[in-house]
Amino acid sequence: MATDNFSIDDIFKRALNKTSIFKDRNVLRSDYIPDKLYFRDEQIRIVAETISPVLHGARPSNMFLYGKTGTGKTAVAKYVFSKLSQIALSKSIGVRFAYVNTRMAGTEYRVLYEIARDFNIPVPHTGLALSEIFDRIFKNLSRDRFSGLIILDEIDFLVKSHGDDLLYELTRANERLSGVFISLVGISNDLTFKEYLDPRVLSSLSEEELVFPPYTAEELKVILADRIRLGFQPNVFTEAALNLAAALAAAEHGDARRAVDLVRVAGEIAERKNLAFVDEEQVREALLKIDQDRLVDALRSLPLHSKLVVLSVAGLKDNVSTGAVYNNYSQLCKKLGIPELTTRRVSGLLNELSMLGIVSAETVSLGRQGRSKRPKLLIPLTTVKAVFSNDPVLFDLVKYVEDYVE
DNA sequence: CTTCCACAGGAACCAGCGGACC
DNA sequence: GGTCCGCTGGTTCCTGTGGAAG
Incomplete structure (x- = not known):
């Protein structure tokens, strides 16, 4: 084979030298939690203030966060929890944190299993009675003198598909514990699910309530601009494309997660086409592609x-x-x-x-x-x-x- | 005003499974 | 090895119902 102007090393060398339009793809993933959460200072403050009694060993009120998808509920809750757990760790305060997305978990057993796992309590992933897992969680908390803070994300799913028994048990857990406690932060994008709740559970869970408004197009622009700065090489994502992505996402109930998806997919499209810029056209294509992909996945599975x-x-x-x-x-x-x-x-x-x-x-x-x-x-x-x-x-x-x- | 269609959808139950416990 | 557990994905049986036809 004549290989005068061809060498396999060249191919790899070229691939290595080829500069991606992306700087850091990770910050464009929709589950990425940025260091700075824009336009949510108020919510962060309220959540932090509500939870803070935990730092001197008092039981914080249960909280209920409500807002449409992509309005930052999960991000704010996780953000505050992670800051708090750092402080708790450094001051060796007896508290552990659990985060469960009840829709992902799917069943009551899985919800409890994930809580136990986040609390570092060993439990088998199947086979136990629900009451047995409860007992183990409570026993461990009492014995090791740890309190528990639990985020229950997409809590409406749990309630709609399995009723409120589990919530009931969790809210009255404190009657069974002494010296330690369990506090809940429930997150939902559907307020009507409250109708399904036992009044006792409802009043207990809603000791503190917080509504997350949708982001406006202007706010989305700031959020996206920040992610683009971190995720793309300079001057790759055009101003016009940014404006369009923000406008499209704002039209869909101000969903920041979707906005970020839009930007990432637009970038991937541009990359595949070897373009140096991401422009409005790729954003429009991304919009179609996201819908199409979701549909095909749903159909196939x-x-x-x-x-x-x-x-x-x-x-x-x-x-x-x-x-x-x-x-x-x-x-x-x-x-x-x-x-x-x-x-x-x-x-x-x-x-x-x-x-x-x-x-x-x-x-x-x-x-x-x-x-x-x-x-x-x-x-x-x-x-x-x-x-x-x-x-x-x-x-x-x-x-x-x-x-x-x- | 009454009847009655063609379903909707709730409730109870069941079989099979993977797995823990003793 | 027997017993118990919860989950999935069904079945059977059942009562409920909006509104055009009679």
Whole structure:
């Protein structure tokens, strides 16, 4: 092989020398907590003041933080906790911190498991009774003279799916502890979930309440400018692109997390295209890409029967009843030679799909024609086909749907 | 005004699983 | 090895219901 003007070393050398438009990609991740939180001084102050009694061994009030997604609730809570834990550590004050996202955790057991783990209490990740984990947490706190501060993020999820039993136990934990205590910081982006709470739990949890307003476009601009300064090489991200990203995110209820995502993805698009700048065009592309990616992921990770329901809806005209969808669905099951689920279950799957925004499931009543949902595909048919064509089980059925829709 | 359709969706229950405890 | 635990993902049975047709 003639290698006069080609050497593998050159390739690597070029790759090494190639300067990225990114300076530090990590600061552009949406879970990154910056050193400085803009426009949240007031909230930080209130949270810190509420929690601070812990430093002289008194029980702080429970808190409840409320605000839309991406308004800094989690960031503020974690920020204050991390500062506090540094101080507590240096002064050897007996307090431990736990953070649990109850939606990620999923079940009551996992929530308790994560609390125990953050408190450095060894517990098995399954197999115990809930009351047993409670006992172990309380025993450890009492024995080691540690109090516990717990952040329960997305607490509305826990309550909606599992009720408030666990919260009830946690709020009255202090009756069982002596000398030490447990305090809670609940975080939610949905205020209506309070209706699900036992009044005793509600009054206990809401000893202190704090609302996080959405960021304005101007505020988002400052936040983004700061991240861009840290995350990108100088003069890469144009002013116009910054303005657009801030405006787009502000239009979506001032969600800072989404704004940062937008900036990062726009940068990745520019990098892939070997551009020296990130401009408005890449921000617009990023907006589309983020939506598209989320959709494809959601679709792909659906369980088999949910996918079949999606296909059934996709294969029908609009304005068709649940019954028709079910018929279509059981046809598909027959073609695959798998047993079909009951109507009750399919109705449930339809509701799940509607919560994911894949299918709308508005119920309408047509008098003597009965009462039913009008399932309708909310996403482009082409996306459904594209995703399912790559599915080892479903790719044959996609063709069938195409025929059906004529 | 009453009837009655075609479902919605709550409640109770079940099987199977992975795993801890003794 | 037997017993208990909680979770998932179902089933069965059931009552509830908006509004056009009669």
